[in-house]
Amino acid sequence: MALSAEHPSERPDGATAPDAGDVPARRGRVRARRAAVMAVPATLVAAGLAVLTAEGALGVQFAISGMPFTVTATELKGDGFAQFGGMREMAEGSPNAGDTGGQVVVVTSVIKKATLTKLCQSVNLGGTNLVIKAGGGKNKVRASDLTTDSTELSGNARFTNIEIGNDASELNKAGPQGKGPKGVFSQQSDTVRITELRQTNYATTAAVFRLPGLKLGFSESGC
Amino acid sequence: MSGVPRGKFRPAFRGWRAGRPFWGGLLLTLGGAEILLTLKASLDVVLHVGMQGLAGYLLPVVMLLCGLLILFSPSQRLFYSVIGVLVSLGSWVTSNLGGFFVGLLLGVAGSCCTFGWLPDQEPRVSRRQRRKEARAAKAVAQPLEREAGQTA
Incomplete structure (x- = not known):
């Protein structure tokens, strides 16, 4: 002073x-x-992380939920597949609840090991879309324990050794994540191959993604 | 706010801000909050998935805490800013590419502001004034130099 x-x-x-x-x-x-x-x-470190991720050397983790987002890929190949229905409750008073009463009926798909070609993921942020593209080049996107809750799923699918109509609590082909609640219809298979995949998801959880050729940006149109 | 008259509150807030790296702490806190918002996965899913999923929550929470501690315990700011920058960078891997880059950017900017902050600085001088002062200093220095050259 x-x-x-x-x-x-x-x-x-x-x-x-x-x-x-x-x-x-x-x-x-x-x-x-x-x-x-x-x-x-x-x-420098941030740039290094981005480059390593874009080369597919570093896996990154995703956990988005409560906001619908679209995933497309020209081809998805997976080992260990399980699928069951379920109900997801949003956080109380979530602004995304709208007229749904905060509940969404979803199909949960679990794939133990997935390989995706030309992955495109977009989230609508109101007016603009955040778009993540990866796996367009020689190296494919790889994901492990990919758990998605989707409301819409379309594509041409081929399964091997499929079991349809199991109880969701007795699934065993997709590891510990691939188990649903008791008394729910479900199906599972050893492998799955879906071309022209298009999903509208509410949640992707705890999936480690390796994203070679990562491109992140904003765009007027989604995937 | 209703009890405090506006005229008294503003200067008090200014004084409070002057004693701590306010913007750095605020940016780091906002960065942590933004990342948490992008990861709204319900906690039971995360617990089910285990440690790897929990890290996605842990890092933004540490960011949030570091930001608040910078604001409320500014004497430890160096330590918090170093932890803050490391955790912000780590969130790229664990939490949605650092909240889709936004939270990561806020966190790193906040930590750097905090690291570079020093208390008790001279008041800010505008560039024009600084230039004028420099010119004045030069004008004074030149005759002195000439004098020094003559004596040598």
Whole structure:
């Protein structure tokens, strides 16, 4: 305080004079050079992460829910497939509930190991769409324990060793995630191959995605 | 707010802000909140999935806490900002590409602002004024230099 009393002329004059009594003239401030000490390495690391992800060397995790989003792919191949119906409740008072009463009937599909060609995923953010594209090149998108809750699913599917009409609690081909509630209709198969896949999802959980050739951007139209 | 008259509240808030890296802490807190919003997966699903899914929640929560602690315990800001930047970068892998890049960006920007913040700085001087001062300083320095050259 003694310092500021010594240099009263350094105070910005005029405008701030009325409340100058309450506010100390010497404020804390961000020093650009000091901030750069952290900003430069952080930017480099962020760029490195993005590049590693785009090359498919690094898997990233997704967990979106409550907001409908679309996934398309020209081809999906999977090992260990299970599918069952269910009801998902949104968080109470969720703005996405609309006239559904906060409940959505969904089909849960679980694929233990999936490979997707030309994956495109878009979320409508009101006015604009966030679009993630990957797997367009030589390397395919790989996902493990892919669990999706969809309201719509279309494509040309081929299954091997399919069992239809199991109780959802007795499924065993898609690992621990691929089990539903008791008394619910379900089906499972050893492998699955879907071409021209198109899904409208409400949730994708705990799926580790490897996204070679990642492109993330905003666009007027979705997938 | 209703009890406090507006005229008194604003300067008090200004004074409170002056003593801490306000924008840095706020950005980091908002970044954590944004990532949490993009991961609205119900917790029982996450628990079912296990540790890997839990990390997706853990990192943005740590971001949120670091941001709040920067605001309310600014003396420890260096430690919180370092943790904050590491956790923000880590959220790229665990939580929806860092909340689709937005939360990651907010978190890193907030942490850097906090790291670069120093208390008790000179008041900000506008560029024009600084230039004028520099010119004045030069004008004073030049005759001194000439004098120094003559004596040497």
